[in-house]
Amino acid sequence: NAGVTQTPKFQVLKTGQSMTLQCAQDMNHEYMSWYRQDPGMGLRLIHYSVGAGITDQGEVPNGYNVSRSTTEDFPLRLLSAAPSQTSVYFCASSSYGGHGYTFGSGTRLTVV
């Protein structure tokens, strides 16, 4: 099992560019979520999904879009990148009931 796979691992964007951060899990987990981690701010929830076709906003959703068309994939789209979106992004998944979330290894994004 690969667990939670995030791609790319590193990315540099120019202000205004768009891109998609990929997240895939092979554990048939119902729950998937995206977090960003900034120094001194901890992990903050961006968007989450409780199943295919169902998504909801977290604490810091502005500037990001998600969709969940399959159980396995939960991509995060940056519509128009801003320097404030420079961060490390983590995807996580869990089975129904959430006894323990599994995190990916992260995507380090820099917006210049």
Place this chain on the structure above:
Amino acid sequence: EDQVTQSPEALRLQEGESSSLNCSYTVSGLRGLFWYRQDPGKGPEFLFTLYSAGEEKEKERLKATLTKKESFLHITAPKPEDSATYLCAVQASGGTSYGKLTFGQGTILTVHP
């Protein structure tokens, strides 16, 4: 609004010097409290889930406990390889809250040989 506060922000120990990390929380009905370990440049690694006050869980040199207001991560006779950031998170009960974790800012633990 769910809140999690961890203390201290950083903790430096000598090898073998036992100590505890604190996680204080407020949540509208606790479904679970999670402890994670995070090494530099890596994603959080799951350690424990606690569900109700009085519950305790152990793994090697780590022991997690839970009360109605806080959780402690006790580290007994730590080794340098225990150096990491330890994260605490809560999950509220009910509806789509199962999909959300609220994290504290973490405690950076450094164990010197």
